Amino acid sequence: xxxxxxxVGRQYGPSEVYEVTRVKIREFADAVDARSFAHRDVAAAxxxxxxxxxxxxxxxxxxAQRAEFHVxxxxxxxxxxSKVVHADERFTHHRPIVAGDxxxxxxxxxxxxxxxxxxxxxxxxxxxxxxxxxxTTVLSTLAVREDA
Amino acid sequence: MSDENLPSxxxxxxxxxxxxxxxxxxxxxxxxxxxxxxDFNPIHYNDVMxxxxxxxxxxxxxxxxxxxxxxxxxxxxxxxxxxxxxTRFTRPIPVPNPGVATVVVTAKVxxxxxxxxxxxxxxVVDFDGVxxxxxxxxxxxxx
Numbered sequence: 001x002x003x004x005x006x007x008v009g010r011q012y013g014p015s016e017v018y019e020v021t022r023v024k025i026r027e028f029a030d031a032v033d034a035r036s037f038a039h040r041d042v043a044a045a046x047x048x049x050x051x052x053x054x055x056x057x058x059x060x061x062x063x064a065q066r067a068e069f070h071v072x073x074x075x076x077x078x079x080x081x082s083k084v085v086h087a088d089e090r091f092t093h094h095r096p097i098v099a100g101d102x103x104x105x106x107x108x109x110x111x112x113x114x115x116x117x118x119x120x121x122x123x124x125x126x127x128x129x130x131x132x133x134x135x136t137t138v139l140s141t142l143a144v145r146e147d148a
Numbered sequence: 149m150s151d152e153n154l155p156s157x158x159x160x161x162x163x164x165x166x167x168x169x170x171x172x173x174x175x176x177x178x179x180x181x182x183x184x185x186x187d188f189n190p191i192h193y194n195d196v197m198x199x200x201x202x203x204x205x206x207x208x209x210x211x212x213x214x215x216x217x218x219x220x221x222x223x224x225x226x227x228x229x230x231x232x233x234x235t236r237f238t239r240p241i242p243v244p245n246p247g248v249a250t251v252v253v254t255a256k257v258x259x260x261x262x263x264x265x266x267x268x269x270x271x272v273v274d275f276d277g278v279x280x281x282x283x284x285x286x287x288x289x290x291x
Contacts, residue, residue: 032218048153082201098228
């Protein structure tokens with residue numbers, strides 16, 4: 001079943017709260033070879049002007065991808081996950097993510113284009129903190145092959 | 149952003165390389181990233197699954213490549229100072245077993261915005277002479 005272009009404008013969430021922990025920031029920093037002590041040591045993070053450990057630049061994907069999963073499993077959208085390739089990604093930080101943040105995410109399907117047997121599905125994840133203030137916007141495009 | 153550690157705007161020149169690093173991907177690196185990110189797509193650890201969808205074998209997560217590239221920029225910009233980072237994923241990086249796939253990440257000043265005092269940092273990730281990311285650009289506020 002092909003991707004349904006009428007799914008544009010669909011919205012999912014706000015998600016349950018994602019609690020940003022020091023342990024997860026350290027683990028992610030190790031995984032992407034982010035070397036600053038501000039990702040690992042609270043005193044080092046405070047010396048850089050943060051209240052707690054600061055997350056590496058692409059950490060928001062941990063939170064966004066969980067929320068984007070709603071799009072992939074929505075039968076009304078029709079994405080076959082076995083035919084998906086990640087086409088592009090963009091993070092726009094309204095402020096850095098730090099340990100202790102409680103993030104809720106709302107997903108929007110911004111765009112679906114279809115050409116030459118490939119559907120491009122662009123989602124926008126809006127991450128907000130406990131006060132409802134914007135933290136990060138994550139744009140992500142999946143390319144879905146429509147062959148049989 | 150933390151103002152204390154921003155790069156100095158006046159010291160920057162368009163075209164200058166601000167950071168460069170070799171990054172080595174192994175199966176271990178991929179499994180570690182899968183666990184840290186929660187992305188357990190089997191094409192990143194299972195050769196049979198990867199080949200069944202037409203890949204030459206297990207490939208690195210695009211987001212691992214992007215994350216490693218961001219780390220190179222962030223090490224120069226200061227922690228938490230990459231305000232925006234975007235890329236397209238243009239080529240997969242097959243990761244052998246056993247063995248290692250080594251990429252070279254180069255970050256250059258692409259443009260300077262006098263008014264906003266921001267630098268656009270253009271990032272190239274080279275794997276065996278081929279660029280694996282397209283239009284990889286970071287925006288870094290400067291002091």
